[in-house]
Amino acid sequence: MKRNLTQEPFLINRIFVSLFIIYNKVSTYNSFISRYIIRNDDEDYEELKKVIDYFDKQLLGQLILEDMIKLFEFVISPSDRVVTGAIYTPDNIRKRILENCLGNRQDLSSVRVADIACGCGGFLMDVAKYIHKKTGKSYHRIYQENIYGIDIQSFSIERCKILLNLLAISEGESIDFEFNLLNTDTLNFHMKGWNPSFRNFDVVVGNPPYVCGRNMEDGTKEKTKMYDVCYSGSTDLYIPFFQIAVEMLKVDGVMGYITMNSFLKSLNARELRKFFMDNGFEIKIIDFRGHQIFQGKSTYTCLFFLRKTQTGMLHYYCDEKAELKNQVKFSAIQYSMLDADKGWNLNDYKISNTIESVGIPLAKYCQSRHGIATLSNKTYIFSPIREDDDFFYLETSDVVYSIEREICKDIINSNKLNSDKSLDDIKHKVIFPYQILDGKAVLIDEDDMRRNFPMAFAYLASQKEVLAGRDKGKGRDYPVWYAYGRTQSLIMPAVKMFFPKIANKPLRCVIVNDPNLWLYNGMAFVGDDERKMEVLQKILESRIFWNYVVANSKPYSSGYYSLNGANIKNFGIPYFTENEENDLLQLQNKDDINEWLCRYYK
Structure with a gap:
């Protein structure tokens, strides 16, 4: 479906809205939604018809709001996803977070709830439905008074408006709505000119962006330096979203995230752990450990809840099957027993503490x-197809190269020791263009390589373009083109x-x-x-x-x-x-x- 769809965001939105209107037989809607509806005489009708034909075969005429969230998340381009870290949060996870953050509140009519990386608005939709169901308050007033969203992508804010409109319309409210949705970078919170309406919240919920340091743009990296929690190592983008959420909360306010569980142990989250401990916040963690909540993503997560009040206590529960039971028995751990620098060993805490x-x-x-890190193991590491007194013979792309024995070292991949293979079974050869002099590895210069190892030099020269592509093209700038990627x-x-x-x-x-x-x-x-x-x-x-x-x-x-x-x-x-x-x-x-x-x- 994605291969056959237009990539133009407005037309995609029109197709999805039209599908929802058709499949749910919606007859009354407001002027905002009207601009997205494709009618029979519309120039985009043929595009819509292709999708309808596909949906008729797959959906049997059903399309709910949760499907709309999935569709909107699905069509975010891979390049945008790498930069923004957008990812679909399953509805059972959203509901569990809201139950923890809103379930015992007596002020639902006046509560102010924010999602500071809202995407297309799944959390905000759930909050609106929750308040509407519990209080009977109109969506019109809920959108004006109770929910707030921030996202860096304008198309996400637009889709959030679409989703919230469709929610209200499908439940009988079809007026034009006003929203508290801010299209900006949440990292701008510490900058002058921040919108004063977007602070002092009772609740902050969400799924902070999943972007590792190496994929962050330079401007984003610079902004993270405004936050104390980012002072250790190469920060990941989700880390400052903890500090921002806490600073946006009122005293005794609560936050609920589904987020990476790596902050419990990682070096680059030392200052984040210290931030929690120094403030003594009450924290609850439901750790999914190796269970992957996000389908098709190698991402390891936990539910994280914080109350902005000082108790000096952390509560931990390991839920390795993501059963999300209503009643769980948390282990209570005093911050004074933890070490921010060492990392938090919270699972089987007493036993682990004793061992340590x-x-x-x-x-x-x-x-x-x-x-070693050659950054091109296929080039340097090989299993000889044969050998003699002077050479090992390497075959690649149906070409056989002779490599001088003297420039080769034995090398193993010890990850293979997880199987029952012997050391000899996992031993290979590596072309090692270095000399060990006075305990240091010194790269052999080009003249010596040509003179002393002409066959190895010729082989490496045949792979020069591959070697230049290492480090996203930075291989072209290495001091010598056949140097390893790291030392x-x-x-x-x-x-x-x-x-x-x-x-x-x-x-x-x-x-x-x-x-x-x-x-x-x-x-x-x-x-x-x-x-x-x-x-x-x-x-x-x-x-x-x-x-x-x-x-x-x-x-x-x-x-x-x-x-x-x-x-x-x-x-x-x-x-x-x-x-x-x-x-x-x-x-x-x-x-x-x-x-x-x-x-x-x-």
Whole structure:
């Protein structure tokens, strides 16, 4: 349908409004909606007819307001979606948020509710219906007195007006309405000239934009600097929307979001966590962890509720199946027990806190390394189709290239250790255009490459256009065109313990003492003390460590969990005596190891 539709927003709106009017047999409407209706003699009627023919086959003559919300969200262009982070919020999620924010209020006739990233207005529609049903107040007055929306996109504000008009018209109100809808960037809240009507709200609800730092436009990044919560790392766009909502609320006002759950642990949300803790706000979190609420989106979310009053308490509930039960038992956690810098481990909080209090944090016990970042692994990393004393042979696009052995290193993808493959099974070759001099990796210059490695140089030259396209075209500006995209992990100590970056079962780690083995993808702990690494291996392969990961690490779909540094860095490693280390290293049976370790983790 999308492929065959016009991309002109006004015509799309006309088609969708006309569909709604036709399928719901609406005969009375106001002048605002009239301009969107396509009649039989209209020049756009043929476009409408094509869509009607499709809908007749698929919808069997039914089209409700919730369908309109989905349609409006569906036709946002991919480029706009990347920049604005717009995404459809399911109606059961919206209703749950409203129940929490409005359910116990006695002032529904006068309550002021805002959605500060309203999109086409799903939340505002639900608020209007809720107030209308509970109080009998007309939509005309509700739109004037109770609901407020802000969105950066003019077409979203227009569609919000359409949706609210259709809601009222379908329930018998067909006058022309006035709205409190502001077409502006919510990040402008700290700028002079902000509309004074858009502050001092009783309630703020919504779904703040899902845009990561690397996709934010330069102007947007600059605006985020006005907000204290954005001072740690490369912020994501949803983060300042917490501070803005809080500042827009009256004292004792409430907010309800469906939002990313990454703020619980991520480095770039440290200042946001500190903001909540410093103010002592009453917060409730229903965490969906690895369950994906948004169909077709790899987005991990939670419901977040805040009351603008100081209680010093946070309440947490894990709802991994998104059952959204009416009655849930929250764990109550005092802010004084949390650490904004470390991140909030809220799931199985007492057990996790106990484990983290043991010994020394993992991040201080041993250094970790991510793999090298060529930004074009298909170019540099290969499995030789054959080899001889001088060359490895690489085949790509039906062309065979010979690559000098001396410029190649062994390399593995330790993510493959999540399966039962051996180290040799996952070992490949990498073209390594660097020299290790005085403990530093120095790029081999072009003259030396041509002279000493002419075959490798010729191969890389054949891939020059591919290499130039790295980093969204910034590869053309690298000091030398065949340099890796990043300089991380070019130096690796001899002793390495490899493990996957994500896993769906207790870890399998492999220790290697080899100065000439490199890593791409996955992770490794590194050092010079093999015995220390063997002790660590016993702990990381234990049930205790895996249960900690399941409770606290970032979850992914299909039961996978992140083993990135931020998720495991605070796991406590006990202080062992030499005799205790000997006892642990002698144990081979997994159950015996788990039982032995339990005494150190209480």
